[in-house]
Amino acid sequence: MGVDRYSGLPFVARFRWNVGKTMEKFYRSFAEKKILAARCEKCGYTVVPPRQICPKCYSTISEENLVELSGKGVVESLTEVAFKLDGKGGYIWLEKPELLAAIRLEGASSTIFARVEGEAKVGSEVEPVWAEKIEGKPSDLISFKVVE
Amino acid sequence: MRRVAIIGCGQSKHGRRTDVNQAELVAEAVWAAIEDANIGPEDIEAYAVGNMQGFGGICQPDLVFADYIAAGGKAMQRVATGGTVGGSTAHLGYYEVASGMYDVVLAVSWEKHTDSAEPGATTGLLHVAFANLSYMMKIGMDMRSFAIMGLAGAAAGISAYQAAFYMARSGCRIEHFDMVAAKARRNAAKNKYAHLKWPNCTPEDIAKTEMLIWPMRFGHVCPASDGASCVIYANEDAVRRLGVKEVAWVKGVAAYADEEADQGESYQGTAVVDYSDQTGAILSAKKAYERAGIKDPRKEIDMAEIYAPFPHQELMFSERLGFFDDGTAWKAVEEGVTEIDGDFPICPSGGVNTTNAIGSSGMQRVVEAALQIMGKAEDHQVPKDVRNAVAHAWGGQVQFNTVMVLGDRPKGW
Ligand SMILES: [Zn+2]
Numbered sequence: 001m002g003v004d005r006y007s008g009l010p011f012v013a014r015f016r017w018n019v020g021k022t023m024e025k026f027y028r029s030f031a032e033k034k035i036l037a038a039r040c041e042k043c044g045y046t047v048v049p050p051r052q053i054c055p056k057c058y059s060t061i062s063e064e065n066l067v068e069l070s071g072k073g074v075v076e077s078l079t080e081v082a083f084k085l086d087g088k089g090g091y092i093w094l095e096k097p098e099l100l101a102a103i104r105l106e107g108a109s110s111t112i113f114a115r116v117e118g119e120a121k122v123g124s125e126v127e128p129v130w131a132e133k134i135e136g137k138p139s140d141l142i143s144f145k146v147v148e
Numbered sequence: 149m150r151r152v153a154i155i156g157c158g159q160s161k162h163g164r165r166t167d168v169n170q171a172e173l174v175a176e177a178v179w180a181a182i183e184d185a186n187i188g189p190e191d192i193e194a195y196a197v198g199n200m201q202g203f204g205g206i207c208q209p210d211l212v213f214a215d216y217i218a219a220g221g222k223a224m225q226r227v228a229t230g231g232t233v234g235g236s237t238a239h240l241g242y243y244e245v246a247s248g249m250y251d252v253v254l255a256v257s258w259e260k261h262t263d264s265a266e267p268g269a270t271t272g273l274l275h276v277a278f279a280n281l282s283y284m285m286k287i288g289m290d291m292r293s294f295a296i297m298g299l300a301g302a303a304a305g306i307s308a309y310q311a312a313f314y315m316a317r318s319g320c321r322i323e324h325f326d327m328v329a330a331k332a333r334r335n336a337a338k339n340k341y342a343h344l345k346w347p348n349c350t351p352e353d354i355a356k357t358e359m360l361i362w363p364m365r366f367g368h369v370c371p372a373s374d375g376a377s378c379v380i381y382a383n384e385d386a387v388r389r390l391g392v393k394e395v396a397w398v399k400g401v402a403a404y405a406d407e408e409a410d411q412g413e414s415y416q417g418t419a420v421v422d423y424s425d426q427t428g429a430i431l432s433a434k435k436a437y438e439r440a441g442i443k444d445p446r447k448e449i450d451m452a453e454i455y456a457p458f459p460h461q462e463l464m465f466s467e468r469l470g471f472f473d474d475g476t477a478w479k480a481v482e483e484g485v486t487e488i489d490g491d492f493p494i495c496p497s498g499g500v501n502t503t504n505a506i507g508s509s510g511m512q513r514v515v516e517a518a519l520q521i522m523g524k525a526e527d528h529q530v531p532k533d534v535r536n537a538v539a540h541a542w543g544g545q546v547q548f549n550t551v552m553v554l555g556d557r558p559k560g561w
Contacts, residue, residue: 015264020169020172021168
């Protein structure tokens with residue numbers, strides 16, 4: 001005999017993470033197709049997504065030190081994925097492999113990770129692909145694509 | 149074992165902190181402690197960190213915030229011992245310096261309850277409770293039985309049973325819980341970091357609040373706070389080298405577990421029948437006092453910060469820690485002994501009953517005891533001279549206790 005599920009409990013337990021003021025501003029700015037970074041006043045390190053403490057020299061980065069990036073970037077490294085998860089514990093093999101890349105945005109010192117559309121290589125120039133309906137949420141930024 | 153002192157203390161503002169994420173909350177306490185010690189992050193060699201397992205919905209938060217607290221390229225170790233975790237993390241930091249392994253160590257603990265989508269600490273508590281549920285799954289236990297076990301309300305559920313046991317054992321009444329809760333709220337009103345402040349709160353005010361689960365009223369229950377607390381330790385040489393003026397010396401620590409006091413979580417029975425026994429607290433206190441060279445705790449210790457989310461626990465633990473005889477603490481409360489200006493102040497900060505960011509709470513007792521010794525507790529500094537103070541934490545599977553004795557001089561001076 002095995003017990004593999006329970007039901008009828010009088011509660012649910014979900015998380016709803018507070019991202020903090022700086023990250024909230026980062027996502028809200030997506031509504032204007034803007035990507036914000038935090039530039040350390042002391043050491044100049046520019047980190048995206050932005051944060052309140054410089055990861056390099058640990059200085060506090062205030063809101064005045066948020067800067068808007070152009071959104072354009074360069075592929076620093078990439079990998080190719082052949083399948084995706086189906087949400088039910090299985091895999092779906094992709095007809096065409098997808099590219100995931102470490103991208104250094106213009107003006108940033110750090111990299112971000114995102115899906116890339118097009119024939120990307122290390123060194124390729126990329127730009128953001130925004131959703132049709134943008135609402136100031138993480139889902140607004142769909143991917144990046146190679147600049148033709 | 150080397151002599152170890154607390155050279156800096158830091159706390160974040162505690163309460164509903166939806167303005168910061170978990171890393172930013174932890175950083176707030178860490179940088180406050182570094183500033184308080186008047187040192188630089190380069191002086192810190194190792195980090196001891198800890199919170200409740202699963203509470204903030206991030207399994208290994210230490211991995212995420214290391215570069216918010218200058219821990220990159222340093223030794224870092226995480227502790228998780230349930231509600232005691234702040235106390236255990238404080239102990240780990242102390243061990244690392246006392247052993248001679250490092251000269252300067254930072255210890256920080258925290259909790260972020262507002263990252264729960266359900267009210268209060270529900271999500272966090274359930275993520276811990278589910279681990280226990282899993283155990284019941286293993287024996288195919290009927291889930292409806294779950295609701296009548298103390299486990300259903302996690303620490304709060306167990307505490308209702310514990311309060312009832314304590315009343316039967318000591319002869320104290322609910323009115324005494326009202327007195328303790330009112331004192332906590334009045335004291336918290338003087339503490340700028342506290343969550344639940346109520347200036348001039350009276351036992352009658354508390355008595356007017358609804359009875360939630362007998363014998364606990366709404367006014368007896370701690371809030372679910374967000375917050376972080378931090379201390380920095382240094383050995384004797386480092387205290388001198390860094391030119392630190394105000395310190396609190398760690399004179400003795402001990403931590404003991406009891407038989408799991410969880411109503412026999414699998415219905416298989418337990419050796420603990422009376423949940424107000426708290427043998428782990430008795431053993432911890434005995435050993436910590438022995439290590440600190442304290443023979444008569446009531447006389448030699450000047451105040452205590454006790455981990456008491458619920459008022460009966462302040463009474464119960466003040467007895468288990470040797471400040472009052474078994475079953476008599478409520479008489480001391482009637483006489484005002486434990487008030488901020490009393491002969492033996494308990495939780496002048498307002499304590500866990502008014503501010504409970506669980507992981508932070510155990511560490512906060514250490515911070516508050518150290519501040520009283522250094523005379524830096526500001527508006528809630530007790531008027532009496534504090535030479536020795538006790539910081540206690542309670543948690544684990546509600547059966548684990550930690551005790552730290554702090555003093556204005558190292559042991560044997
Ligand atoms: Zn910097």
